[in-house]
Amino acid sequence: MVSMLDYIYEEQVTLEKIIKEFDFNLPELKDVTHCLILATGSSYNASLAAKYYMESTGDMYIDIQEPFDFLHYGKVDPKFDLVIAVSQSGKSTSTIHAVEKITQFQKIKTITLTSDSESPITKVANHMLNLNMGMEKVGFVTKGYSATVLNLMLLSLAIASQSHRMDEKVLEKEKENLCKAVYSINKIIDKTAKFFENKKAELKESNRFLAIGYGPNWGTAKEFETKFTETVRKPSQGFELEAYMHGPYLEANETHSIFFVETDSAILSRSKALRGYMESHVKRCYVISTQSAGGEDELALDLDVSEKISPLLLVIPFQYFAYQIATIQGIDLGQRIFDDFDQVLQSKI
CATH class of the missing domain: 3.40.50.10490 (Glucose-6-phosphate isomerase like protein; domain 1)
Structure with missing residues (x-):
């Protein structure tokens, strides 16, 4: 299958x-x-x-x-x-x-x-x-x-x-x-797999997942929300950077894991400032970035790519994480659920 x-x-x-x-x-x-x-x-x-x-x-x-x-x-x-x-x-x-x-x-x-x-x-x-x-x-x-x-x-x-x-x-x-x-996608998958192996125990224990992106990677954060909700099936939400600062941050607690999607942009310093603040209020802050090097919790993909193209690549780690976190939690993604949903709600022909 x-x-x-x-x-x-x-x-x-x-x-x-x-x-x-x-x-x-x-x-x-x-x-x-x-x-x-x-x-x-x-x-x-x-x-x-x-x-x-x-x-x-x-x-x-x-x-x-x-x-x-x-x-x-x-x-x-x-x-x-x-x-x-x-x-x-x-x-x-x-x-x-x-x-x-x-x-x-x-x-x-x-x-x-x-x-x-x-x-x-x-x-x-x-x-x-x-x-x-x-x-x-x-x-x-x-x-x-x-x-x-x-x-x-x-x-x-x-x-x-x-x-x-x-x-x-x-x-x-x-x-x-x-x-x-x-041409860099396979390299990204390999780096993501290594990062996941080091972090899978703590990711498995998280009860709430969030992703924060800006510019074109607001779309990446929203796709994170869709994929994690569908597969990991724990509360997951994607936010535009500034929107998160206008209220949603108030729910933060020590069970939350936040992914920051960061590219080389004028907005980067704003993202780093928010990340620095949130690190002491949540379980873990991770970074998915185009940078060549980063800290222990940063998946630095070392990508020579413009910000406008970056969403094509920065979504890959979230796709991989969604599958692997669901798997280690014992969720069989091959097992169909709500099989009659589209028929009853007529959402698809």
Whole structure:
């Protein structure tokens, strides 16, 4: 049986393939300046992680909305000239209906990102972009999350190129930077495995997990929340750095373990200040960073990567931790639970 860990180990070769085979001549991307992304769950987190790259590299504005809320309460801003609907399975009921709402009343380009070219969502959008990562049969998506982040980044490059905001030389440099990042994934997994072996006893004993990120790695912190909640099944939450300082810190106690996601940024000193303060109030503060060296509780990945690309890599340790912590706690992730949930709640077609 294929496991969540198997898919984690497939990420490097899968993402290499995605970059190599991506079609930068996708239709109707020219002159896109305002883009609405509809996504939920890990797809939402992936969109949040890719947002900064898309806006800065593609030179456009990105708005991300939950499709169910948009369907019942939302309104399309007339400035939007592209809607991207993200659903790895292609069966998300709310996302499908949200796209139908848009295409029924608005003349606007729609693209769906999915791993299944024959899924229901492909029937309601103008165009389909296959995530090109195969079908992930484990419910706790890992490879699919990373594939979504990368495809959104590549899509923004295609938009910038077709809109003549980026020349061929810059496009090739961006592709080279993404390739360089992807080539480091196996190294990241190896370093994460060694770090986990040293920390697994204390991680097993934690009763509350938190992750704090900033900039594009706010999306990484939110995906940590999703993965840990799904697998470790203990209270887990991801926060944007400054948001944590406005109230949530008041719940901190000696049973909490906090992961700080840190990149070389103007915000780094703010993260270090919060970490320094919280260390005496919680069980443990860990750091997942792009740095070349760190202390005993820092997983320093030694990555020569820009902050806007870093979410593609900094999520890997959390995926690995989620699987391993669940396993040492005796949770069988291969055993399906709430098997009738989607059928009863009609959350997927």
